[in-house]
Structures are given as C-alpha cells and as structure tokens.
Amino acid sequence: MLATHGATVGPASASAEGSCGGAFLEVEGLVKVFPGTRALDGVNIRVGRGEIHALLGENGAGKSTLIRQICGASQPTEGRILVEGREVSLPSPHAAAALGIAVVHQHFNLVPQITVCENLFLTEGLPRRGGVFVHWGEAYRRARALLSRVGLDIDPRAMVSDLRPDEAAMVAIAKAMGADARLIILDEPTAALLPGEVGVLFGHMRRLAAEGHAFLYVSHRLAEVFEIADCVTVLRDGRNAGHWRRSDMARREIINAIVGQKSFSEAISSAPVRQGDVLLRSERLGGGRVAEMSFELRAHEIVGVAGLPGSGAEEALDLLYGRFPATGGRLVIAGAPVAFRSPRDAKAAGLALAPKDRHAESLLPGASVRENISLPNLRRFAADPVFRFIRRGKERAEAQSVAKRLSVKMAGVESPIASLSGGNQQKAILGRWLMSGAKIFMLNSPTAAVDIGAKAEIYDLIRQIAHDGAGVIFTSTEVEEFPRVCHRVLVFRDGRIAGELVGQDATEANILNLAAGGAE
Amino acid sequence: MTADVGARRVAARPRIDLTVFLARYGTLLSLVALLIVFSIARPDVFPTVDNLLNIMNQISILGTMAFGLTVCLVMGLFDLSIAAMATLGGYIATFLLVQYPDTISVPVAVAIALGVAAAIGVMNGLIVSYLGISAFIATLATGSIITGAVLGISDSKTIITGIPDAFMAIGQGAIILGVANPILIMLGVGLVLWLMLEHTQLGRHLYAIGGNAEASRLSGIAVKRYAPFALAVCAVCAGLGGLMSAAVLGAGRPQGVGDGYLLNAFAAVFIGASSLRPGKFHILGTMIGVLLIGVINNGLSVMGVPTYWQYIVQGLLLIAALFSAGVLTMRRR
Numbered sequence: 001m002l003a004t005h006g007a008t009v010g011p012a013s014a015s016a017e018g019s020c021g022g023a024f025l026e027v028e029g030l031v032k033v034f035p036g037t038r039a040l041d042g043v044n045i046r047v048g049r050g051e052i053h054a055l056l057g058e059n060g061a062g063k064s065t066l067i068r069q070i071c072g073a074s075q076p077t078e079g080r081i082l083v084e085g086r087e088v089s090l091p092s093p094h095a096a097a098a099l100g101i102a103v104v105h106q107h108f109n110l111v112p113q114i115t116v117c118e119n120l121f122l123t124e125g126l127p128r129r130g131g132v133f134v135h136w137g138e139a140y141r142r143a144r145a146l147l148s149r150v151g152l153d154i155d156p157r158a159m160v161s162d163l164r165p166d167e168a169a170m171v172a173i174a175k176a177m178g179a180d181a182r183l184i185i186l187d188e189p190t191a192a193l194l195p196g197e198v199g200v201l202f203g204h205m206r207r208l209a210a211e212g213h214a215f216l217y218v219s220h221r222l223a224e225v226f227e228i229a230d231c232v233t234v235l236r237d238g239r240n241a242g243h244w245r246r247s248d249m250a251r252r253e254i255i256n257a258i259v260g261q262k263s264f265s266e267a268i269s270s271a272p273v274r275q276g277d278v279l280l281r282s283e284r285l286g287g288g289r290v291a292e293m294s295f296e297l298r299a300h301e302i303v304g305v306a307g308l309p310g311s312g313a314e315e316a317l318d319l320l321y322g323r324f325p326a327t328g329g330r331l332v333i334a335g336a337p338v339a340f341r342s343p344r345d346a347k348a349a350g351l352a353l354a355p356k357d358r359h360a361e362s363l364l365p366g367a368s369v370r371e372n373i374s375l376p377n378l379r380r381f382a383a384d385p386v387f388r389f390i391r392r393g394k395e396r397a398e399a400q401s402v403a404k405r406l407s408v409k410m411a412g413v414e415s416p417i418a419s420l421s422g423g424n425q426q427k428a429i430l431g432r433w434l435m436s437g438a439k440i441f442m443l444n445s446p447t448a449a450v451d452i453g454a455k456a457e458i459y460d461l462i463r464q465i466a467h468d469g470a471g472v473i474f475t476s477t478e479v480e481e482f483p484r485v486c487h488r489v490l491v492f493r494d495g496r497i498a499g500e501l502v503g504q505d506a507t508e509a510n511i512l513n514l515a516a517g518g519a520e
Numbered sequence: 521m522t523a524d525v526g527a528r529r530v531a532a533r534p535r536i537d538l539t540v541f542l543a544r545y546g547t548l549l550s551l552v553a554l555l556i557v558f559s560i561a562r563p564d565v566f567p568t569v570d571n572l573l574n575i576m577n578q579i580s581i582l583g584t585m586a587f588g589l590t591v592c593l594v595m596g597l598f599d600l601s602i603a604a605m606a607t608l609g610g611y612i613a614t615f616l617l618v619q620y621p622d623t624i625s626v627p628v629a630v631a632i633a634l635g636v637a638a639a640i641g642v643m644n645g646l647i648v649s650y651l652g653i654s655a656f657i658a659t660l661a662t663g664s665i666i667t668g669a670v671l672g673i674s675d676s677k678t679i680i681t682g683i684p685d686a687f688m689a690i691g692q693g694a695i696i697l698g699v700a701n702p703i704l705i706m707l708g709v710g711l712v713l714w715l716m717l718e719h720t721q722l723g724r725h726l727y728a729i730g731g732n733a734e735a736s737r738l739s740g741i742a743v744k745r746y747a748p749f750a751l752a753v754c755a756v757c758a759g760l761g762g763l764m765s766a767a768v769l770g771a772g773r774p775q776g777v778g779d780g781y782l783l784n785a786f787a788a789v790f791i792g793a794s795s796l797r798p799g800k801f802h803i804l805g806t807m808i809g810v811l812l813i814g815v816i817n818n819g820l821s822v823m824g825v826p827t828y829w830q831y832i833v834q835g836l837l838l839i840a841a842l843f844s845a846g847v848l849t850m851r852r853r
Contacts, residue, residue: 321738347740361738364731366799375728376739378721388721432739 023085024049024214025070025101025183030079032065032238039065040076041238047183047231052205052215054229056222056258059478062238063218067185070216071103072096100182106191108172110160117143117156120175150174151204166197170204177213184208185216190224191309202228221308222251222516236260251516255509259480276300278335279440279471282320285329289315291495292329297440297471302462304482305475306511307492313475314356316492317442320473321353322346333440347376352438354429356445356477362429363417370399370413372428377435402431406461423447423454430461441465442473447481459485480508491515547795547805547841551812558819565822573700579814580702581761581768585781586788586806587706587713588757592750593789593801594717596730597655599751601644601663602758602785606778608640608666609633609759611674614772618682626686633763634756640666641755645748655751667775674774683770691767702764709757714803726750727800787838788813794841812837 025047032040040062047053057063068074070081072090080087083099090096093103110119118126120143127138143156152170160168169189176184190198205215205228219225225232232249234241234257242257244250276299286292290312297303307313319326322340331338333349340346343353355361364372374381374395381395382388399413406427410420417425426446433441443462447455462485466472474485482489488502491514499514501507542549559567585602592599613633616624624632640662647658693701717723728736729743737743762777791812792805816837817830 323738342742343738344740344742353738355738360732361734362732364728364735366731367727371724371728375735376741378724382721389715389719390721390724392719 022049023047024051024083025216026080026082026085027066027070028080028082030066030069030081031077032062032069032074033077037238039238040069040079042079042240043235043238044240045233047214047216049182049214050209050212051230052209052217052228054217054219054225054232055235056219056225056232056254057235057241058258058480061235061241061258063235064187065238066235067103067187067216067218070096071101071185097178097181100180101185102176102178102181102183103185104169104172104176104187104189106188108168108189110168110172110175112161113159115157115159116147116154116163116171119160119171120146120156122175124178146174146177147171149177151207164197165193166200169193169197169201173204173208181213183214183216185218187218188220189217190219190221198224222254222512226251234258251513252509255512259508259512276469276471279333280320281332283330283332285319285326285331286495287319287326287328288312288324289495290319290492293490293492293497294329295490295497295500297473299439299469299471300466301488302466302472302474302486304486304489304506305473305492306479306482306489306515308515309477311492311515312495313492314444317353317444317473317475318355320346321351321442323353347436347438350437350439351442352433352436352440353442354426354433354444354446356448358422358425358429358449363425365418367417368414369403369408369410369417369420369428370396372417373399373402373413373431373435375432377432398435399431402435403428406431406434407457421451421454423450423458426450426454426458427461430458430465434465438470440471440473443475445476445478446474448477479511482511483507493517543794543798544796547791547808547812550837551808551815554812554815554819558815558822561819562822566819571818571822573703575811575814575818576703576706577700578818579810580700580706581764582781582784582788582813583706583807583810584702584709584764585758585761585778586785586792586810587710587803588754588761589785589789590792590801590803590806591713591717591726591757592655592754593793594723594726594730595746595750596733597648597747597750599644599655599659599754599758600782601640601659601666602754602761603778603782604663604666604670605637605640605755605758606762606765606781607773607775608670609637609762610764610766610777611670611679611762611772611774612636613687613763614679614683614766615674617684617687618679618772621682621684626684626690629687630690630763634759637755637759638752641752642748644755645746645751648751649744649747655747659751670774674772676774678774679772680770683766683772688767688770691764691769702768705760705764709760710803710807713753713757717803722749730801784813784834787834791838791841809841 023046027043027045030040030043031038043062043066045066055063055066069076072093072095075091081090082088088099111122117139121139127135127142129135140156147154147156150170150173152167152174154163154167160171163171173184189201193201209215217229226249230246232244232254234243234254236258241260242254244254278296278298280297282293282295284292284294289310293316295303305313305316318324320331322343322345325341326339331340338345338349340349346353359365364375378390379388381390383391396413403410403413408420408424408427408431410424417428420428430446446462447458450458462472462474476482483506486506488500489506489511490497491499491501491511493515501510501514565571585606589599589602613629616629616632617626644655644659644662647653648655690701695701696704717726725736725741726746728739728741729746733743758778761781765777766772788809789801789806791809792807793799793801795805795808796802797805813834816833820830820833821827
C-alpha cells in the first residue's frame with residue numbers, strides 16, 4: 001500500500017514513502033488527458049498535516065495541471081484524491097475550499113487600488129447591515145482577525161498598492177485561508193519578492209505549518225526549496241520523477257530528476273570554429289537589477305546569459321542596449337568606450353536587440369512584412385539627404401532578399417505581418433537586424449511562442465549569424481535552450497555573474513545548479 | 521497558439537471576401553452612390569461644374585484642417601486644440617494687418633500667424649513627449665488657453681474694417697484657371713502631406729510610432745521628437761484653415777471660427793481610415809471623407825432638406841464608417 005504512494009521512478013526510490021507526517025491530502029494515480037497529450041500520467045503525491053511540501057518540475061512537467069485538479073478547477077480523467085483518508089470529488093474550486101484547500105496564485109490575485117480589508121472580502125462580499133449598507137466596523141474587526149491569524153500586523157484600511165511584496169503575499173495567504181484552510185497551495189509565491197522579504201514569508205509559513213496548516217509549494221528556485229521544504233516531489237513529463245525528505249535531499253539528484261535524460265544531436269557544446277576579435281567588453285557594468293557584470297563577447301561567439309527570473313539575466317540585455325541607464329562600470333564596443341543614453345545610441349554602435357515580447361516590443365502589427373523588416377533601416381533607402389524620399393523599389397528588393405535568405409514563409413513581402421506564423425514573424429525580426437548590418441545580436445527568448453519545427457530553424461539561423469562574423473548574446477526562459485544554442489553560458493544570480501560554463505559543461509543541470517546557488 | 525492560426529491564414533489570404541471588400545471600398549462606393557442619387561434628383565443644379573467647384577470650395581477649409589489632423593492621428597495623437605487654433609490663425613493675421621497696415625505686408629502677417637500656430641503645436645508636442653500627458657487632455661487644455669488668450673487680446677471685438685484686399689484674395693480669388701484659391705490651398709497641403717506621409721522616412725517613422733512606439737524606439741527612432749513635429753503640422757493646418765476662413769469672410773472673429781470644423785475634421789479623418797486601407801489614417805482616405813461630408817451637405821441643401829438633417833446624416837455616416845473599419849480590424853485579429 002505505502003509503496004504505491006512513493007516515487008517509483010528516479011534516484012530517490014530508496015526513500016520511497018511519499019509523506020513526512022499523517023496525510024492530509026493523498027493523490028493516487030492521477031491521470032489527466034487533453035486532446036493529444038497526457039498532461040498527467042499516473043501522478044502520486046501525499047501531503048502531511050503541517051508539512052511544507054515542494055513541487056518541482058520544468059515548464060510543462062504537469063505541476064499546474066496537478067494543482068488545478070487538487071483545487072477543483074478541473075477534473076481528472078482517472079485516479080483518486082483523498083482528503084484526510086476519505087475519497088473526495090472536487091467539482092469546483094468552491095468544493096475544494098469547503099474541504100480546506102486554498103490556492104494562492106503567483107500574482108496573488110489582489111486588487112492594488114483598494115484596501116486590504118476590501119481585498120479580503122472580495123470573494124464573499126463585505127458584511128452588511130440590513131443587507132444593504134456595509135458594516136465597516138464588523139468588516140475591519142474580521143479583517144484584523146484574519147490578518148492576525150497569519151501574524152501580519154497591518155492596518156486593514158491600508159491600500160494593497162502601499163504594501164511591501166511580502167506583506168501582499170501574506171494578505172493573499174490570509175485571504176486564501178479565509179475561514180479554515182488546511183492546505184494552502186502556493187504557486188511561485190516568491191517570484192516578486194526580494195531575498196529579505198522571502199525570509200519573512202518563510203517565517204510565517206513555518207509558524208503556520210507548526211499550527212498544522214500544510215503547504216504545497218511550487219517554485220523554480222531550488223535554494224529556497226532547500227531552505228523551507230520538508231519534502232520534495234519532482235514531476236517530469238506528467239509522471240513522478242522522484243521524492244525526497246528533508247534528511248536526504250541532494251541537490252544534484254533533484255536537478256537530474258527535474259531535467260531527465262536529454263540528448264540533442266545538434267547541441268553545440270564546443271568552442272566556436274574561430275575565435276574572432278573582441279566586439280564588446282563589459283567592465284563591471286551595472287544598472288537596474290544588474291549589480292555588475294564583466295565579460296567579453298567575441299566575433300563568431302554565442303554567449304548565453306542564464307538565470308532565474310529577477311536574477312538580472314534578461315535585464316543584462318536591456319542594460320547593454322541602453323533601454324535603461326547604466327549606473328556604474330564601463331562598456332567598450334570594438335575597443336572604444338561608449339555610454340548609451342538610448343537604444344538609438346546602441347543601434348548606432350552596431351548593436352541589435354530582439355526583445356522578449358514580440359507583439360509588444362518588436363512588431364508593427366498593422367504593417368507589411370516589408371515595413372517590419374525595413375523599420376530600423378529606412379535611411380539606406382533615402383533617395384536624397386534632405387527630404388529622405390524612400391526608394392520603394394530598392395526597399396522591396398532588399399526586404400525580399402532578406403526574407404528569402406531566412407526562408408520566411410509568406411505570400412509576399414507586402415503581406416501583412418499578422419498573417420505570418422510566430423516563427424516566421426520572428427525570422428522577419430531577425431531579418432530586420434541582418435539588413436541593418438548589426439555586429440552584436442542580443443536575443444531574448446527568440447523561440448517563445450514558436451512551433452517546434454520553426455525553433456530548429458531559428459537555432460540554425462542564430463548559428464549562421466555567429467558563423468558570418470557577428471557576436472550573439474542569447475537568453476531564454478527555457479533553460480534547455482542554452483546547451484543547444486550557446487558556446488558558453490554566463491549564469492546570473494542576484495544581479496551578478498555567479499559563474500561561467502563553457503562547452504560540454506554548459507548542461508541544463510549545471511546551469512540550474514549554478515543559478516540556484518550551487519558551486520561551479 | 522497564435523502561431524498556428526497565423527500559418528493557416530497565409531493560405532486563406534488570396535480569396536476575396538465580400539465583407540473585406542465592403543469595408544475597404546464601402547466609403548468610396550457610398551460617395552459614388554450619393555453623387556448619382558443627387559444628380560438624378562436635381563439634374564439641373566447638382567451635377568454642374570459650377571456646383572462641383574462650389575462643393576470643393578465649401579470643403580477646402582475643412583479639408584486643410586483634416587489633412588493636418590491626419591498627420592497627428594497617424595501617430596495616435598488626438599489634437600483637440602484645432603478649433604481654437606483656427607480662430608487664433610485668422611485673428612492674428614487680420615489683427616496684424618489692421619494694427620500695422622504700413623509695416624506688415626500680407627505674406628508677413630500670414631507667416632507670423634502660422635509661425636505662432638506652429639510654436640503652440642510644438643509646445644503641445646513637448647507637453648505630450650516630455651511631461652507624459654496624453655495628447656487628448658494636453659490639447660484640450662491648450663485649446664482652452666488659446667481661446668481665452670484670443671478673447672482677452674481682442675476684447676471680444678471682431679475685426680472688420682481695414683483688412684486689405686490682398687488678404688481677402690486668399691479666400692476669394694482664383695489664381696489658376698479660375699479655380700478658387702482655397703481649393704488650390706487644400707490640394708497643395710494635401711499633396712505635400714501625402715508625399716511626406718507616404719514617401720519619406722519621416723512619414724514612415726510617424727506610422728511606425730503610431731503602430732508600436734516601443735518597437736520604434738528599439739529600432740533607433742528618436743520617438744520623443746516626433747510628437748512636437750506632428751502636432752505642429754496639425755496646428756499650422758488648423759491655423760491656415762482659420763486664416764482662409766477669415767479671408768473668405770473678410771473678418772477676424774475672436775471666437776467660434778473653428779468650432780464647426782472640429783467634429784467634422786475628426787469625422788472626415790475617421791471615415792477616411794475606413795476606406796482603401798482600413799484601420800489606417802491616410803491622406804487619400806481623409807480626402808474621401810471630406811468629399812463625402814461636402815457632397816452630403818451640398819446635396820441635401822440643393823434638394824431643400826432642412827439643415828438639421830445634415831447633422832443627423834453625418835452622425836449616422838460616422839458610425840457606419842467606424843463600424844465597417846472595426847469589423848475588418850476584428851477579423852484581422
């Protein structure tokens with residue numbers, strides 16, 4: 001009986017039992033089938049009373065799907081859910097709440113422009129006098145009671161927008177606990193928190209756990225998991241990939257369970273063919289979330305910049321491109337020190353940025369493919385230096401030749417950009433900068449919302465750009481892309497480069513380990 | 521998800537769709553239909569060269585202002601100060617000519633009036649770009665300030681006597697082939713702005729900023745410099761419209777000159793954005809919108825329909841035009 005709950009896969013099967021204390025929630029053989037995929041394929045998990053249980057896994061491993069089944073947002077195809085030993089069905093979030101299961105979502109589901117008290121009563125409604133007028137005295141009294149249960153000493157009349165992030169997190173937990181939550185599911189609660197605030201949140205969690213409240217804690221941040229969790233369950237491809245108790249948690253094993261066995265035939269994992277000249281040198285450059293960074297980028301090189309959200313990895317690209325000002329350090333481009341006051345300066349120095357959000361930051365939505373490709377390059381089509389009349393024929397011919405080189409699939413360069421698939425839109429964006437003759441390409445998640453076939457084409461394209469003599473700085477929210485694309489990877493932690501992984505060492509597991517605070 | 525949908529649409533594109541066709545050419549078709557209907561209803565009066573030139577003359581002030589407005593709407597900026605700016609343009613020119621008849625010639629007066637309008641337009645743009653106030657509110661405010669300032673300077677008195685004939689010729693003369701000067705001015709302004717928007721780097725940047733300001737900024741366009749330019753162009757066109765109005769009337773009115781044009785100019789530009797290139801503001805479309813308004817007003821009055829119908833029909837027309845443009849925009853998503 002007990003063996004069925006525990007992990008049957010992965011290196012931790014020795015410590016098979018899936019729980020630390022008496023079980024509050026047991027999930028047995030849960031299957032969830034969506035058209036075309038089995039999002040959950042026989043998942044077991046057991047959360048004890050007063051236990052802080054971490055749930056780990058990559059994007060798409062099945063964490064969110066599992067949570068949705070547990071909190072009644074969706075119904076499993078097969079399998080059983082037991083609460084305090086009795087099998088239950090959870091047709092709605094309301095039913096789950098009645099059994100004491102509450103969820104706090106990543107962004108806390110609070111309305112910033114209203115008070116703490118109003119937020120706490122958002123779902124059930126404020127108490128009324130005679131069914132009409134709000135009984136504010138009663139509302140504040142009950143709000144204070146709720147807040148004191150989670151150990152938060154703030155005025156319920158305060159605006160949520162005025163709270164610190166950790167206070168907002170606790171308000172969200174207080175709201176979720178409502179009348180009597182026994183299991184609180186936290187979906188990446190620390191994503192918006194600073195390190196000090198995380199500590200405060202953990203203090204509250206430990207106290208509530210000691211009072212018997214259980215937590216199911218979803219996070220990408222391994223360091224935090226080791227700090228707070230009593231148990232860890234790892235999911236991979238909709239199945240259990242391992243289970244650990246506090247006493248036998250091993251970082252390497254857990255990372256391997258998360259990552260699994262992957263092989264990429266086309267992975268670069270070796271030095272570039274040729275070492276080119278230094279194109280860019282960052283000397284303790286800092287600004288925004290980037291405390292400081294020092295590195296060099298050479299021609300022909302693809303350098304990955306990896307890190308957890310908020311670590312400064314993504315911001316590093318924006319900083320280099322002058323999207324916000326540098327507050328310290330020095331940037332040297334092609335041997336000459338520069339100080340970018342705007343992206344305009346960066347572009348003039350031969351830099352190019354393909355930002356993360358294609359629709360918000362890259363595309364001209366109502367325009368044609370041609371207009372999207374030539375956006376930063378209109379000057380080269382000017383027929384005269386004063387009025388800058390555009391030579392439409394030349395513009396079209398060059399846009400066509402770039403689109404052809406990148407094999408952008410489209411009816412023609414005059415087609416609306418909106419008629420292209422995500423992958424082809426992304427190719428047009430890259431084409432925009434190829435046409436500009438940029439020497440330093442900075443690409444943030446270039447394969448986001450792109451189908452698998454187009455991803456491979458974009459990887460090839462990135463390699464081609466480097467091969468042709470440019471330098472590429474690459475970042476992505478998908479860690480598995482770094483080993484496939486980059487020659488070496490700089491791993492950010494807390495706004496600094498925590499380490500560098502070169503060639504064969506730049507594996508997904510090593511990147512995760514370094515990003516989460518492990519040694520090189 | 522969006523990627524898949526987009527991929528399928530590539531294949532579907534060449535098919536011609538009736539809704540798409542109507543959204544694109546509906547405005548133009550209704551203009552033609554109206555011309556035919558009015559011609560049949562009053563064959564003796566409506567379809568004559570004189571009357572058609574008359575229509576053009578009637579729309580010339582509106583057209584000039586609407587062309588300017590098109591430039592700032594391309595960037596996504598609403599300029600609500602054009603009514604006040606028109607009043608200002610006409611008043612300043614007549615005021616200078618009457619106050620300093622010996623020192624200030626007509627060209628100088630015109631230049632000063634348009635220069636003041638341009639300066640205020642630049643200020644509008646600086647407020648939008650550097651104080652971060654939306655153009656809608658900023659121009660509403662500056663419009664109020666201008667209205668107050670002109671009333672104060674003029675002591676609410678209309679300038680009637682002493683306006684030189686050379687100035688009134690701007691509105692009443694006909695330099696080329698007997699075509700009235702206001703028509704020539706409108707067509708000239710339209711041609712210059714069309715060339716600018718469609719065929720120069722400047723125009724392409726204005727469209728790009730209106731389409732996606734952040735993408736434009738990341739492409740190295742100095743986004744903040746364009747609002748002062750676009751709003752200055754719009755202000756100059758509005759000032760010119762008011763100046764033409766003063767020349768036609770032979771009077772410098774200190775208030776109310778532009779009020780009738782404000783709504784019509786917006787109507788014309790938005791009707792224009794529903795034709796030929798739906799969802800995009802462009803000069804040719806604005807010209808169609810202006811013509812449509814002119815033809816309706818002229819046709820209805822030629823047929824003896826009471827004036828109040830003009831307002832009602834214009835309102836209905838605007839809703840129909842925006843609806844058809846909206847349908848197409850929704851289908852494109």
